[in-house]
Amino acid sequence: xxxxxxxxxxxxxxxxxxxxxxxxxxxxxxxxxxxxxxxxxxxxxxxxxxxxxxxxxxxxxxxxxxxxxxxxxxxxxxxxxxxxxxxxxxxxxxxxxxxxxxxxxxxxxxxxxxxxxxxxxxxxxxxxxxxxxxxxxxxxxxxxxxxxxxxxxxxxxxxxxxxxxxxxxxxxxxxxxxxxxxxxxxxxxxxxxxxxxxxxxxxxxxxxxxxxxxxxxxxxxxxxxxxxxxxxxxxxxxxxxxxxxxxxxxxxxxxxxxxxxxxxxxxxxxxxxxxxxxxxxxxxxxxxxxxxxxxxxxxxxxxxxxxxxxxxxxxxxxxxxxxxxxxxxxxxxxxxxxxxxxxxxxxxxxxxxxxxxxxxxxxxxxxxxxxxxxxxxxxxxxxxxxxxxxxxxxxxxxxxxxxxxxxxxxxxxxxxxxxxxxxxxxxxxxxxxxxxxxxxxxxxxxxxxxxxxxxxxxxxxxxxxxxxxxxxxxxxxxxxxxxxxxxxxxxxxxxxxxxxxxxxxxxxxxxxxxxxxxxxxxxxxxxxxxxxxxxxxxxxxxxxxxxxxxxxxxxxxxxxxxxxxxxxxxxxxxxxxxxxxxxxxxxxxxxxxxxxxxxxxxxxxxxxxxxxxxxxxxxxxxxxxxxxxxxxxxxxxxxxxxxxxxxx
Amino acid sequence: xxxxxxxxxxxxxxxxxxxxxxxxxxxxxxxxxxxxxxxxxxxxxxxxxxxxxxxxxxxxxxxxxxxxxxxxxxxxxxxxxxxxxxxxxxxxxxxxxxxxxxxxxxxxxxxxxxxxxxxxxxxxxxxxxxxxxxxxxxxxxxxxxxxxxxxxxxxxxxxxxxxxxxxxxxxxxxxxxxxxxxxxxxxxxxxxxxxxxxxxxxxxxxxxxxxxxxxxxxxxxxxxx
Numbered sequence: 001x002x003x004x005x006x007x008x009x010x011x012x013x014x015x016x017x018x019x020x021x022x023x024x025x026x027x028x029x030x031x032x033x034x035x036x037x038x039x040x041x042x043x044x045x046x047x048x049x050x051x052x053x054x055x056x057x058x059x060x061x062x063x064x065x066x067x068x069x070x071x072x073x074x075x076x077x078x079x080x081x082x083x084x085x086x087x088x089x090x091x092x093x094x095x096x097x098x099x100x101x102x103x104x105x106x107x108x109x110x111x112x113x114x115x116x117x118x119x120x121x122x123x124x125x126x127x128x129x130x131x132x133x134x135x136x137x138x139x140x141x142x143x144x145x146x147x148x149x150x151x152x153x154x155x156x157x158x159x160x161x162x163x164x165x166x167x168x169x170x171x172x173x174x175x176x177x178x179x180x181x182x183x184x185x186x187x188x189x190x191x192x193x194x195x196x197x198x199x200x201x202x203x204x205x206x207x208x209x210x211x212x213x214x215x216x217x218x219x220x221x222x223x224x225x226x227x228x229x230x231x232x233x234x235x236x237x238x239x240x241x242x243x244x245x246x247x248x249x250x251x252x253x254x255x256x257x258x259x260x261x262x263x264x265x266x267x268x269x270x271x272x273x274x275x276x277x278x279x280x281x282x283x284x285x286x287x288x289x290x291x292x293x294x295x296x297x298x299x300x301x302x303x304x305x306x307x308x309x310x311x312x313x314x315x316x317x318x319x320x321x322x323x324x325x326x327x328x329x330x331x332x333x334x335x336x337x338x339x340x341x342x343x344x345x346x347x348x349x350x351x352x353x354x355x356x357x358x359x360x361x362x363x364x365x366x367x368x369x370x371x372x373x374x375x376x377x378x379x380x381x382x383x384x385x386x387x388x389x390x391x392x393x394x395x396x397x398x399x400x401x402x403x404x405x406x407x408x409x410x411x412x413x414x415x416x417x418x419x420x421x422x423x424x425x426x427x428x429x430x431x432x433x434x435x436x437x438x439x440x441x442x443x444x445x446x447x448x449x450x451x452x453x454x455x456x457x458x459x460x461x462x463x464x465x466x467x468x469x470x471x472x473x474x475x476x477x478x479x480x481x482x483x484x485x486x487x488x489x490x491x492x493x494x495x496x497x498x499x500x501x502x503x504x505x506x507x508x509x510x511x512x513x514x515x516x517x518x519x520x521x522x523x524x525x526x527x528x529x530x531x532x533x534x535x536x537x538x539x540x541x542x543x544x545x546x547x548x549x550x551x552x553x554x555x556x557x558x559x560x561x562x563x564x565x566x567x568x569x570x571x572x573x574x575x576x577x578x579x580x581x582x583x584x585x586x587x588x589x590x591x592x593x594x595x596x597x598x599x600x601x602x603x604x605x606x607x608x609x610x611x612x613x614x615x616x617x618x619x620x621x622x623x624x625x626x627x628x629x630x631x632x633x634x635x636x637x638x639x640x641x642x643x644x645x646x647x648x
Numbered sequence: 649x650x651x652x653x654x655x656x657x658x659x660x661x662x663x664x665x666x667x668x669x670x671x672x673x674x675x676x677x678x679x680x681x682x683x684x685x686x687x688x689x690x691x692x693x694x695x696x697x698x699x700x701x702x703x704x705x706x707x708x709x710x711x712x713x714x715x716x717x718x719x720x721x722x723x724x725x726x727x728x729x730x731x732x733x734x735x736x737x738x739x740x741x742x743x744x745x746x747x748x749x750x751x752x753x754x755x756x757x758x759x760x761x762x763x764x765x766x767x768x769x770x771x772x773x774x775x776x777x778x779x780x781x782x783x784x785x786x787x788x789x790x791x792x793x794x795x796x797x798x799x800x801x802x803x804x805x806x807x808x809x810x811x812x813x814x815x816x817x818x819x820x821x822x823x824x825x826x827x828x829x830x831x832x833x834x835x836x837x838x839x840x841x842x843x844x845x846x847x848x849x850x851x852x853x854x855x856x857x858x859x860x861x862x863x864x865x866x867x868x869x870x871x872x873x
Contacts, residue, residue, distance in 0.1 A: 069695040073714040085715070119722040122690045324669065439740035477872075481738060484868060489812055489831075491819040493741060499818040 370396025691724030741816030
């Protein structure tokens, strides 16, 4: 229903008085009206600016946010108004749409911000009124082009590192597309460029006449015939390189069919085919005459430069984007040529010894005149011919001048876009680096939190580092989430440094032999309860038993020294570790435990030295138990019993 | 460049059309009309009262939830890509996309490829305000990838791998290849009563209710909203 129809409804219903006397049956009863639904004023508070409007106004468009029941989600019962946390300036336009039925586009605002507001309020962009529609679409198209470039640039310049598992093919393709990624690719790029230049120059020089000094009548001969072998060798070398490059590209292309159809590959093929055809064709006179013309295709090698030159590509792209204008102008030019040629032919028909022998012959005159070249090889001699000739040249000036601004404006637009794209690529790198930093920041925050003993019971709260307490609610909950994931998988998050240390230590510790230990702790199924990884815990307990009686004094010393290099000060003294009944449901993540446990791992991944290590006195013993506490690191699902056993 | 929206079947027809457009100067028609046709589909949720009835959230909670949801997804629906992106922000170290897919499929109850606000709120209501049985049911539904009523080892292995993927590379102890498989084995040992290789919903709920750890961990859903 149209916007204002609701207003006229009472009138239409009253007008039904005209039917009343004529009705043959009793008219149906009126629908029960809900208690006085008088129109009410709604207050819409957009970021502090209050807009007031009639409810009916908003109800005009029931498929938008404000017109439907969706606005109830934003109703604030305390203040009795609808609160939206959006831009109040943009909201003005949205509200005006309800009032007038026309959506206007603000000239000074960013078109994307406007689009987002429209999406939020449920208005489709088609609703933009005719007065603003053109501009809206233009700006949107410009924006879309810019975004498309961004994406292309992202995909193309994908950062210096490819995924590790990329095949040779992918690496090769990337090297071809972005020569700046590796030195080898760059070298290849410059070498091919050099050979293209050499080939083109050789083609050109081949035809220059060289004086042959040895002959008596200094016969002029093109250099190509004077030094056939040299030129042939150079040509062969160039063609070999081009062929190799083409085959490599074909091999590396992700989609070979698409590559075969692409323009650049066609140019490559056309550039090297004449040589091979020349090899195959025997050297008899008549065929090689026809073949010589094939050699003109060698000039296409110059187009291979477009891979090396950004400017050439821009030019090509410009011409492609102006194709429609150029096509139309070409067509109209053809029409004009035909008209004028016909006229000139018939005007000059009477003269004898005239150059205008036929209409196609007159084409040449028309073209030369219209482009204001005026060679003078064909001139009209009759008066009528001269009149029409002058009209022809005047109109030619106009017609030729038309396509130039189109091409120029397109070229400049594309050129500037390209420059912007380069700048944006640089910005993108900075942005990516910042994102990576933010990500690692989150991880580091979590690791820092763990290191500072934040995962301890809150009962030992006084010993927590102050930074632990200063986390926002969001951080707290996020860390809780990560903690839950750790508990689920029985692994912990670490940073790269610790991880590589662990890897290095594991290979180091593998040398120590596993000895059968005397004291094998009976880890019964009861003590494991229903942990999430009972088998792993059992196996670890067995390894516990089997392990490091072989940890000798030497390695204990290592442990001690390593324990000395701690990153964070241990909140508790080492001796108190034994006494303290820790419930190992909480991870104890003091960093020294990290470091100590790493070295003591004889077999991967989470073995700890046997707790029954009697050899070392207190420090070593608590060192053992402190490292044993790390068994809880790897086995957070072990229950208190197992740990208590080991801390005896 | 921009192509005309209609495509001719034969290349000859296409060539003729291109030539015609070249001559008449309409080779690159505006493709913005195409954009307009694909304008954003806006999904509007049911009324507040209906949602209040269907879920266990209060009016205010629903309002808060909707405002956040609408801010992120003005079109009213989340598709799988957005969902994966959103979820991956919480796990910067690992790759959470597989697990996000499973979650998405669990939330998307009508399997139409998008999660609307109703789906979202319905799922949250079960998880956060439901009984223990409800939550276990929901978890079972998450694990049962093909929704056939029982969890096989392959399904569980997929889920397990996706969870382990979220840990990323830098873990302590270092993640081994067999870690998920071992975890699955232990899970099945615990859950599969009749040792038939699959875990049905009754076995699942029964085993979980007997497991004190799991029951105790249910408290982690307090104060989420």
